[in-house]
Amino acid sequence: MNTEGQILRLMKRKIYITPLLFGLFLVSSLSYSQEQNTAEEDNASVYLEDYSDEFQEKFFEALKQKGIENYDKAIHLFLDCKKLDPETKAVDHELAKVYRETKQLDLAQDYAINAVNSDPENIWYLQNLVTILNLKQSGISEVASRIPSEDINLKQNLALVYYQMENYQSAIQVLNTLKNSAFTENLNSKLKMGLKEQEENTETFSFSTTVNSDSTTNETGTIDHYRYNIENIIRAKNFLILDTVAKEALENYPAQPYFYYARGLALNTKKRYREAASILEESLDYMLDDISLANKIYKELSTAYTGLNNSVKANIYLRKIRPGF
Structure with a gap:
């Protein structure tokens, strides 16, 4: 519509x-x-x-x-x-x-x-x-x-x-x-595949963070730890893992706009635009004066609304991006 x-x-x-x-x-x-x-x-x-x-x-x-x-x-x-x-x-x-x-x-x-x-x-x-x-x-x-x-x-x-x-x-x-039916069997099969993929992503992430963590960021579960690992995952363009890690980070630190940005980026790459837009807009409640991060969030919001065929909102967020940051 x-x-x-x-x-x-x-x-x-x-x-x-x-x-x-x-x-x-x-x-x-x-x-x-x-x-x-x-x-x-x-x-x-x-x-x-x-x-x-x-x-x-x-x-x-x-x-x-x-x-x-x-x-x-x-x-x-x-x-x-x-x-x-x-x-x-x-x-x-x-x-x-x-x-x-x-x-x-x-x-x-x-x-x-x-x-x-x-x-x-x-x-x-x-x-x-x-x-x-x-x-x-x-x-x-x-x-x-x-x-x-x-x-x-x-x-x-x-x-x-x-x-x-x-x-x-x-x-x-x-x-x-x-009760067992064709419906439950089909969905159970899908769920097993999804769980297997999540487990593989978690294992890969655990190995990656063990190898790459340094002395300033290796305290598991801290904001710095999550941010360090998310930045590495984004650089590696491993967006499946990014979704899992960003979601976990948000559960532990729901007032950190960077983690909303990371989850929104991951959802956009999976073409889950409605969820991405919702997550990214929620991040704006926690933004202060980080113009660089705000620009990234606005860019992803524009991408999400473009994917939803809502050109009005896509352009609204595109115009919010401040050049030079």
Whole structure:
């Protein structure tokens, strides 16, 4: 959904996405990418054929305002839509996303839960809820009593969401609660491959850091240790390892913007642009006066939004880069 015209075309035909069929497609496709994921998310959430002209006008304008980061205006318009039709699940989903962008995570969580309850089989609504919970450093168990957590389709979607986020252990835990089927066998196979790759990356990283560490940076687990190793990994262009190490560094030091930059860089190289944009924008909350690092973050943000076909935001961040640093 890149233009208002595309949205209008979507209104003229019914779009149905069966989560189970989508899931089987996901686990059988080696090349399924994040940008396809996000495009499907937007398409699946805007079937508005039965709504009034006033509702549609406000909804489209809200999407436009969200796209140019005018979040207060977007929230106001989405809330107007909510007044016009309180039961519209797409509005709850969009409000959850906008509140997530503005770091109002409690509100984001509430609207995300509303969206999931209105359509428990919608994988995009569940994905958004899990993303918000991750930002709150929480888990699905915290809201299990507020959603139909025992629904089979929801469980299958949850396993897929965890797989997509490379949270393989959580995906396995969910699969262990499901009966054996073609779905569980296919996803289990994918998860084993993912775990093997993670283990290989960890082993390679451990060997590399043992060989390359010097006396000033070899105290494992310090900020300097992580930064030294990440810089070496970036120079070596080993982006698979970079993602693993940067993620670990962020878990230990969540206020270090350099680690957000490193994770965003890794995600961009894997074409996981939506995740990259979210991580990189979060880093801006911790930036002080490091212009060189800010330039790197803005460059990666421009790359992420270019990958998401959002030229407006890509250019916004490109113009923020200050030459000479």
